[in-house]
Amino acid sequence: MWAQHPAQLKEHHKYRKHPERSLDLATGTHQKFNPQERSNLVAKQWTLALDLNQDQQNQVRELLDKHQVHLPKKPMSPYSKKGKVQWMEAHLDAQIALQNDLKTVFTPEQYRQWKDLRLDRAQRSRQMASRRLLPPEQGPAHRAH
Secondary structure: OOOOOHHHHHHHHHHHHOOOEEEEOOOOEEEEOOHHHHHHHHHHHHHHHHOOOHHHHHHHHHHHHHHHHOOOOOOOOOOOHHHHHHHHHHHHHHHHHHHHHHHHHOOHHHHHHHHHHHHHHHHHHHHHHHHHHOOOOOOOOOOOO
């Protein structure tokens, strides 16, 4: 019935959820981008979306490199409430620091566009999560086979 083994499907879906992982075509394995690669890609995406000049692009790349170093690691146990709360607080503090630094780099119009991009992404993420939680008969219309 299934063309692929369930473990292979699970691997495939794991990487669909994490676009920062890339497929190495030579080995057929997935690799994570290193922090510098991720910073370069994000800076280029924001350059396209926000029309950043070269100086702004360099500043954004430096800020992203600086802030990625200080991002907290997730707690080992997902069931530890104390660890999760500490991680969430540290993660939010890091996001606030990045946001404050970006305010100094972006023009007011670019900053407003950047906030809109973040809100749109968060809204799409919430919509997708709510679709996964609905039973099939209440979810989006699906085809009858």
